[in-house]
Amino acid sequence: MMAHPRAHQFLRFSLPPAQDAHAAHAKSCQDQDYVHTGGKQMTGSSERxxxxxxxxxGLAVALLASFLTVWTTLVRDDGTGMSFFLLIMAAVVGGFSAWFRAAGMARTMLGVAVMQALLGIAIxxxxxxxxxxxxxxxxxxxGIFxxxxxxxxxxFRAAAKADRMAAPRP
Structure with a gap:
């Protein structure tokens, strides 16, 4: 089946040129980058x-706490090590279930802190x-852990708050 000879001309005139489409996209992205906060405009990139x-x-502190937990458990070797490894496992599982988003990670780390305190009290x-x-x-x-x-x-809560501030509002 052959295309109509004028179909190419119709498509050429009905579609916007690539440069115009790119300029329109850049303008829409620039408009979305501005977030109105408290009477002043801030760029979303600074919030991000x-x-x-x-x-x-938050990630560095969580990794430090995990590393120190493993290290002290291996050094101490007093029979309570499994419960401390379960703390790290709870942090990892919570991170995966929150898709490693800041708000979910904040709740996960708060839960792990409560678990750590209760485990410390029990021991x-x-x-x-x-x-x-x-x-x-x-x-x-x-208490330090x-x-x-x-x-x-x-x-992580501060990161979640900054993400909410930087998110474009409808």
Missing amino acids: AGASRAYGG ATAPSTATMPGGVFKALLF TALWLMSAIL
């Missing part, structure tokens, strides 16, 4: 950069811990 730094900080108040030397030091160590998970949650 702040979110990126907060997200990276510190166990009868077997009372007879071990350095029980008070272990309780302090649990809980603070690390909470710091990660706060940074």
Whole structure:
């Protein structure tokens, strides 16, 4: 089947040139980059950069807490290691279930911090811990790890807030 000889001319005149389409797309992207916040205009890219730094900080603190948890568990080797590895597993599973988005990661890290605190209380108040030397030091160590998970949650929350501020409003 042959196309009509004038079909090519019709398509050429009815479709916009590539340069005009590119310019229209660039203009629409530029319009979407501006976010109105509190009476002043800010570029969305600066908000996204702040979110990126907060997200990276939250991720770095979570990875630091995970690394230190593994390291102290291997060094200590007192029989409570499985529960600490489950804390890290909860953080990983929570991250995957939240698709590693900032708001979901903030909730995940808050949950892991609560788990860390409850685990610390359970181990510190166990009868077997009372007879071990350095029980008070272990309780302090649990508090430090809980603070690390909470710091990660706060940074992820800041990233989620910056993402909401940078999102284009309908």
